[in-house]
Amino acid sequence: MTDRPRTLWRTPRSLVTLATAGVLALGLVACGGTTKDSASSTGDAGAGGSTASADPNAPLKKGLKLAFLPKQINNPYETIVDNAGIAAAKEFSGEAKEVGPSDASASSQVSYINTLVQQQHDAILIAANDPNAVCGPLQQARAKNIKIVAYDSDTAPECRDLFINQASSEEIGRSQVKLLGGMIGNKGEIAILSATANATNQNTWIKFMKDELTKPEYKDMKLVKVAYGDDDDQKSFQEVQGLLQAYPNLKGIISPTTVGIAASARYISGSKYKGKVVLTGLGTPNQMRKFVKDDTVEKFALWDPKNLGYLASYAAASLASGQITGAEGEKFKAGKLGERTIGKSGEVILGPPTVFDKSNIDEFNF
Structure with a gap:
């Protein structure tokens, strides 16, 4: 960097949101006026292929059960993301927890998905270790109307409803x-x-x-x-x-x-x-x-990992409440992060990354 973190992209410091570091930024989606049905009429049935209709005016349901499934449970970055998502769930009167493997092998997340399905969670949020190894279990979860939100690391698009991406x-x-x-x-x-x-x-x-x-x-x-x-x-x-x-x-x-x-x-x-x-x-x-x-x-x-988890939590709640279906163009509100719009293939982007150096690193605490 030079004198100031040449924030390849500059975001307000108040958004210590490291959407800033959005290198890892995420794209959020929203429910706007476009529903899954209207999107389907143009050939886009959403990432998961669902034909359900969205109700942008539906309230967030109370008591939603969310589960965060990181790449590995002892990864400090994933812990920051998941803890922020768990805290966000309290804002809409939901319950959230983190479960996961201690290693990041391709199939290590499968047994956890199966358990969460048995426990009848409303949504599973997953940072996939492998794009395909988790697909079968995730599809089984979706067949039982459990919403799937990938964050940080995507699954194959047909195996989830949304992908919350740190950044482009x-x-x-x-x-x-x-x-x-x-x-x-x-x-x-x-x-x-x-x-x-x-x-x-x-x-x-x-x-x-x-x-x-x-x-x-x-x-x-x-x-x-x-x-x-x-x-x-x-x-x-x-x-x-x-x-x-x-x-x-x-x-x-x-x-x-x-x-x-x-x-x-x-x-x-x-x-x-x-x-x-x-x-x-x-x-x-x-x-x-x-x-x-x-x-x-x-x-x-x-990017700010706390904002990534926060956004993922609200996206899952919006899906589980019927506000959105995952179709391109839909919009939803993500608490303090404001309205987000769903992009192509069900992707929501948090924002651009922030560059850190001696001149600004002490301004951030995460």
Whole structure:
């Protein structure tokens, strides 16, 4: 960054909403005048293919039961998201909880979905570890009128009603390359340290990173490796160590995962690579503050995970109350975040990411 976090996108500070870090931002949907039926008449039956009609004037139901199913239960980022969603449920007199696996394997979430179906929840909110592994159980849940909201990491579109996206996936991916390129003069070998190999959000961002690198201005930047730390702290630590040993000319690393960037920063901060290899990616301010202040990391980005969970909670309540069906163009109100509109394929975007550096990191606490 330069003097001020070049917020690749600038949002009011009051929205510490890190929609700001919206790198991870989410698109919210709304119920406007368009119903699922009217959308269907133009060939859009919504992400899940439902033909139900929306009632934008329906009140949010009292006593709704929501369940957040993160990639893994001990992921600090996911905890922030889910706790915010659980708190939001109290605003509309609902009940919410977090359940999930301790590992982020492709099929680890399946048994939890089955249990939540048996418990007859009104909505399941899931950050998918694999876009397809959870589809069968989610479809069974939908057949029992349980609403499915994907957040952070999407399922296959036909397996859910809505996807609450931190930010535009393309914007996130391209912005990461721009951020790193600006710090290394668009020259040198770079690597990516991702989460799991099947993570939908990571793979989509990486696709756009690779496409961004094909532009003429990056002709002197070369992606030498995409490594996977499986959103495990120790494995991520070992992977970054391996990258730096295998590629002695490495100039920069992008780690678009909060676990990966923190583990990478911890390794680099105590190594000979500090000040020589540039690290950036997606992390939380509280997690990265010490590494920014000790000059291990100059800049990184993110959206406000609290707002992501808050938005997902209201989206699930709106679905379960019949205000929306998930069709493109529908609108709904998300409490303090205001009205949101559903985009193509049932996607709601939180907002643009915020870039953090020494000049602004102490303004945020999450």
